Amino acid sequence: MFESLKPAPPDAIVGMIKLAAADQNPDKIDLGVGIYQDQAGATPVMAAVKQAETRLLAEETSKKYIGILGNPDFNRLFSELMFGADSKTVTSGRLAVAQAAGGSGALRLGAELIKLANPHATVWVSTPTWANHQPLIGSTGLPIKPYPYYNKQTQTIDFDEMCAELRTHAKAGDAVLLHGCCHNPTGADLTHAQWQAIADLMLEKGLLPFVDLAYAGLGDGLDEDSYGLRLLADICPELVLAASCSKNFGLYKERVGLVAALTTSPKAAKLAEGQIGLTMRRMISMPPDHGAALGAKILADPVLNTEWRTELEDMRVRINGLRVALSQALSVQGREQMAAALVAQKGMFSLLPVTPEQAEKLRSEHSIYLLNSGRINIAGAKFETIERLADCILSVL
Ligand code: LMR
Numbered sequence: 001m002f003e004s005l006k007p008a009p010p011d012a013i014v015g016m017i018k019l020a021a022a023d024q025n026p027d028k029i030d031l032g033v034g035i036y037q038d039q040a041g042a043t044p045v046m047a048a049v050k051q052a053e054t055r056l057l058a059e060e061t062s063k064k065y066i067g068i069l070g071n072p073d074f075n076r077l078f079s080e081l082m083f084g085a086d087s088k089t090v091t092s093g094r095l096a097v098a099q100a101a102g103g104s105g106a107l108r109l110g111a112e113l114i115k116l117a118n119p120h121a122t123v124w125v126s127t128p129t130w131a132n133h134q135p136l137i138g139s140t141g142l143p144i145k146p147y148p149y150y151n152k153q154t155q156t157i158d159f160d161e162m163c164a165e166l167r168t169h170a171k172a173g174d175a176v177l178l179h180g181c182c183h184n185p186t187g188a189d190l191t192h193a194q195w196q197a198i199a200d201l202m203l204e205k206g207l208l209p210f211v212d213l214a215y216a217g218l219g220d221g222l223d224e225d226s227y228g229l230r231l232l233a234d235i236c237p238e239l240v241l242a243a244s245c246s247k248n249f250g251l252y253k254e255r256v257g258l259v260a261a262l263t264t265s266p267k268a269a270k271l272a273e274g275q276i277g278l279t280m281r282r283m284i285s286m287p288p289d290h291g292a293a294l295g296a297k298i299l300a301d302p303v304l305n306t307e308w309r310t311e312l313e314d315m316r317v318r319i320n321g322l323r324v325a326l327s328q329a330l331s332v333q334g335r336e337q338m339a340a341a342l343v344a345q346k347g348m349f350s351l352l353p354v355t356p357e358q359a360e361k362l363r364s365e366h367s368i369y370l371l372n373s374g375r376i377n378i379a380g381a382k383f384e385t386i387e388r389l390a391d392c393i394l395s396v397l
Helices: 012-022 047-059 072-083 102-117 133-138 159-169 192-205 227-235 266-283 290-300 302-330 336-344 356-366 383-396
Strands: 095-100 123-127 144-148 175-179 208-213 239-244 257-262 349-351 375-377
Touching (some): 047 290, 047 302, 072 227, 072 239, 072 257, 072 290, 095 102, 095 266, 102 133, 102 208, 102 239, 102 257, 123 133, 159 192, 192 208, 192 227, 208 227, 227 239, 302 336
Parallel strands (some): 123 144, 175 208, 208 239
Antiparallel strands (some): 095 257, 239 257, 349 375
């Protein structure tokens, strides 16, 4: 019976991991998948994570299930990290939280919850957005519509168009997927004033913010990167958060994330937790624990916490240093806009104004791997080869 299956469509990011891995050129530059790489091109286990693992190994006495909503310490501490420990959001009892299988698992659980609460909701996503948003959220059956976000020509956010589209066409009860920071794939983030305007618009129109916060700590810093989320939580009565520990804890393959729903009452929060738990049970039964236990240990222990924050800050500073270096190397006559956009944008990603053909040329002629959309992961670059990278980019443009 399986011969009747249709071939699975290719996935741009998964495909690029394979292509880059197969290239034997020692000078290849892999700017494809969004994984942090250090100066040696490695993605080591963070020192704080290693220490937490050592402790966990010594202390763990059982592998029994931890419960349908996951590790309660992780859920509490990670929510506090995202929303602020003393925030009204956390202390009000109106927050439903559950551990999820990475940010993707959180997005899926969040979308399922939205569908259960409002089967007529449309989910609005930015143009462009992470390539997996539509498949992940669309798998729930919820319709998805695009809102304008980034102008590839001017390399800036089309904020007026974004607001106009949502104001005119989104209906009360629709969800709007917003990238909390380090927009994937563009790196173009909303300013504080724009977050305020979006929060006001959400409130006025009765729209539900659905915040994807997968890169907290890699833009302007942990608290700064939660600015939009916290503002929305203060202004809007309800929201859904899908957060990830993949990048900021380097826990990629452990699949740790958090789904949170801010509701209007402790009673509604309990109902939301019940439905998230039921959805989890129907999808994977019980969540895994290892990665969440590490996150909880790091966040609970002041020494590990400080060490982790320092390591995360080093990663952030390195990414920003690479942004400046690439921007300077690309800063030739006629390319000023691209150079300026690189330093203004945040986090791992920027969208270069290259065509799919030019991206292909960079791969085949220079072993430089980026997505056909022009997305680069700056964290895959190295200072000593940044001039070569810039020269190759300029040569294909
Ligand atoms: C990315 O955007 O490259 C990452 O989020 C990894 C992935 O799974 O796509």
